[in-house]
Amino acid sequence: MHITSETSSGGVREQLFTLGEIPGVLWTPEGAVGTRPLVLMGHGGGQHKKAPDVLTRARRFVTEGGFAVVAVDVPAHGDRPKVEEYDRIATENQARVTAGEELAPLIAGFQALVARRTVPEWRAVLDAVQRLEHVGAGPVGYWGVSLGCGLGVPFVAAEPRVRAAVLGLGGALASAGDAARITVPVEFLVQWDDERVPRAQSLALFDALGSAEKALHANPGRHGEVPAFELDSTLRFFARHLG
Amino acid sequence: MHITSETSSGGVREQLFTLGEIPGVLWTPEGAVGTRPLVLMGHGGGQHKKAPDVLTRARRFVTEGGFAVVAVDVPAHGDRPKVEEYDRIATENQARVTAGEELAPLIAGFQALVARRTVPEWRAVLDAVQRLEHVGAGPVGYWGVSLGCGLGVPFVAAEPRVRAAVLGLGGALASAGDAARITVPVEFLVQWDDERVPRAQSLALFDALGSAEKALHANPGRHGEVPAFELDSTLRFFARHLG
Secondary structure: OEEEEEEEEOOEEEEEEEEOOEEEEEEEEOOOOOOOOEEEEOOOOOOOOOOHHHHHHHHHHHHHHOOEEEEEOOOOOOOOOOOHHHHHHHHHHHHHHHOOOOHHHHHHHHHHHHHHHHHHHHHHHHHHHHOOOOOOOOOEEEEOOOHHHHHHHHHHHHOOOEEEEEEEOOOOOOOHHHHHOOOOOEEEEEEOOOOOOOHHHHHHHHHHOOOOOEEEEEEOOOOOOOOOHHHHHHHHHHHHHHO | OEEEEEEEEOOEEEEEEEEOOEEEEEEEEOOOOOOOOEEEEOOOOOOOOOOHHHHHHHHHHHHHHOOEEEEEOOOOOOOOOOOHHHHHHHHHHHHHHHOOOOHHHHHHHHHHHHHHHHHHHHHHHHHHHOOOOOOOOOOEEEEOOOHHHHHHHHHHHHOOOEEEEEEEOOOOOOOHHHHHHOOOOEEEEEEOOOOOOOHHHHHHHHHHOOOOOEEEEEEOOOOOOOOOHHHHHHHHHHHHHHO
16 A cells, blocks of 8 residues: 555545555544544545545544545546446447436446456455554444445445445345345435436335344435435444444 | 423423313423424324323423423323224224224324314414413424324424424325425434335325425334434434424
């Protein structure tokens, strides 16, 4: 793990790093020493590790929760090179949708493919970041919706360090089997008028989660319109389970 | 309105009252003067105005929110006399369920009948309580699940003083029309494994609500097993909309 730059503002220390070919960013409270909860955040499709909503969330987790937050670019996103195979699939999927196929199963299949790379990558990121003195081997949370849910479900299912997860804006098509293996508390976000994920599939993914404690939070609006008060709820959720 | 007794404990003043034939209870912060938000709480079927979960909720609304809270016995509940018509219907419904009819539509029909009495009663209670100096004509919230939802939906639809409502554990059969007339923010509780209200009917009632801001909170468990952290969420919801 190589730290490539470091800045601080408003009480938040930001360290850009690379781990092998993975570019990432770590946010911690300014001046923090010792072990603390760590939240890994997955970004949305077409976004990257420092997308505005990722930054907003990370700053609040750090300043209000005292957490460390880490985000990395998904392959073919942000500072990472294109992946020829993904481009080819995206082009094919576009053609299939134009020809009348449903979008949701195509998205789900694509996310399952990408997860084969991101699950081991994210586990390696946890290994590396938890070796830092100002992060340490504390409890881990995962936050990810949309693409971050499609990649997050297999990650959370595979990674025993994760003690609580916020997921959502995703459906059950590709990941019901992984979802059933998740047993940690989950807060699951649904947009009631989601134009990308059919409501029944969202509810089916929530239903498939093996967790004894899982809370579905559904709000009106489209895929990108999760209301701001859900971030307050997320903070309390992580504070309750990682604090 | 006649105050029939008054006690105080742990920072909460409790005043029992009657308004005509309606027995009620009002909780306010000890020593409170002046106008404050008022939450009307509807109790569950077979319960009463001072049922343990009503008391728990009321004390937290008063001590943490600074609200006034009022609850009254529904006809044929608590300190109120039996209603022959209700007894007759209950007996008939029991027989119909034994004969194989579905329970949910029978419950919904019964609640619609009771609401014809409780809607005007509860409006009169608001009138009376808001004339008290330590309550005043502040913003009003409504909290009610199960029977409290069946009676609450037509009440919230009819009463413009209500600015926010917590509802749930109820289905759409009897009240979809009233639900569509509700436009205030709603937090809506669903128990994912509710043995009394079919999941699809719960979701249909949430769907029917006319509110631009409405949040569905679904948790695993049976009808009576709403997790304790939902009370924290309810408090913040009312603080946001009535505060």
